[in-house]
Amino acid sequence: xxxxxxxxxxxxxxxxxxxxxxxxxxxxxxxxxxxxxxxxxxxxxxxxxxxxxxxxxxxxxxxxxxxxxxxxxxxxxxxxxxxxxxxxxxxxxxxxxxxxxxxxxxxxxxxxxxxxxxxxxxxxxxxxxxxxxxxxxxxxxxxxxxxxxxxxxxxxxxxxxxxxx
Numbered sequence: 001x002x003x004x005x006x007x008x009x010x011x012x013x014x015x016x017x018x019x020x021x022x023x024x025x026x027x028x029x030x031x032x033x034x035x036x037x038x039x040x041x042x043x044x045x046x047x048x049x050x051x052x053x054x055x056x057x058x059x060x061x062x063x064x065x066x067x068x069x070x071x072x073x074x075x076x077x078x079x080x081x082x083x084x085x086x087x088x089x090x091x092x093x094x095x096x097x098x099x100x101x102x103x104x105x106x107x108x109x110x111x112x113x114x115x116x117x118x119x120x121x122x123x124x125x126x127x128x129x130x131x132x133x134x135x136x137x138x139x140x141x142x143x144x145x146x147x148x149x150x151x152x153x154x155x156x157x158x159x160x161x162x163x164x165x
């Protein structure tokens with residue numbers, strides 16, 4: 001009987017701890033494709049977090065990754081990303097194209113691209129995605145330019161960083 005009680009208490013404690021202490025992390029991978037002269041970016045975030053942020057910011061009900069998903073989801077995502085994710089290359093602000101999205105379990109991947117980039121000496125990223133609604137949010141940026149990899153770790157106190165190549 002003591003074993004059953006102990007197992008129940010431990011299981012409940014672990015379950016409570018993990019549900020109360022959720023982590024907030026998004027990853028953006030940036031890669032320069034020299035042959036196509038483009039910067040390709042993949043951002044992944046938790047579906048429920050981005051859905052919550054967009055629904056609150058734009059007073060909508062996206063219901064991502066369900067049959068009830070709003071038909072204007074992509075336009076809301078583009079609008080949100082354009083406000084919260086900025087890229088400068090070689091000290092010039094760049095506009096990126098939203099290529100699409102893909103769901104995988106509880107993660108959504110956003111595919112972004114900047115075209116007509118002949119060379120890169122620096123990339124500056126401003127990323128405050130989700131931070132307004134989740135102050136503990138961390139946004140990890142990993143960039144690969146001509147086989148050189150560099151990273152940034154952005155958060156509420158520091159939402160902008162510069163990588164020199």
